[in-house]
Amino acid sequence: MIRITVVAVGKLKERFWADACAEYLKRLKAYAKVEVKEIADIDPAKAGGVDAARDREGSAVLAAIPEQSHAILLAIEGKERSSEGLARRLDSLALAGTSDLTFIVGGSDGVSDAVRTRANEQLSFGPITLPHNLARVVLLEQVYRAFKISRGEPYHK
Structure with a gap:
């Protein structure tokens, strides 16, 4: 079974x-083992600025990614995919033997360079800016939709 973090x-x-x-x-339980790891957001005022806060969050993000996992960072500048395109991408990863995926949703100030470097690819939901809470909901919905598409199952709206 596919493992998604x-x-x-x-x-x-x-x-x-x-x-x-x-x-x-x-x-999603019917399609994959899914685990959500929440990373505490760091207040830039208490961390010595936005860069320092982003770096501290980044260290925690990196520690939460399973070692062999294929990491996909949600980023505005990432590759835009339709729901069908995301389904095809997840299928192609599975076909290549990748059964451990990690999706990364950054905080309100983005992610550190180290997290960007660790990511195997970047996914964009378009040029709009989404609050990270909403991005998480959209991500889970789209991954669920991708599984339904891949299996030719109807999606109930």
Whole structure:
């Protein structure tokens, strides 16, 4: 079974974000083993600036990525894929023997250069800026949709 880790900077503070993520995590259980690792966001004012906070968050993100995992960073400048394109990409990774994937959702100030370097590829949901809480929900929904597409199953809206 495919193993997916979602490494996300920041906690889901509002219940509606947590409920939306929980719903997609429940749906994904039929297709993959999914684990979410939340990384505490660092206050730049307490860390000595944005760069220092991003570096500290980055160290925690890197530590949370399983060693052999294929890491996919969510980034505006990443490759845009349709839902069908994401399904094809996940299928091609599986066909190549990659069964351990990590998706990285950065914090409000982005991610460190070290995290960008570790990422095997970058995925974009388009040129819009999404709050990291919403990006996490969209990611889980799109991964779920990709599994449904790959298996030719109907997707209930």
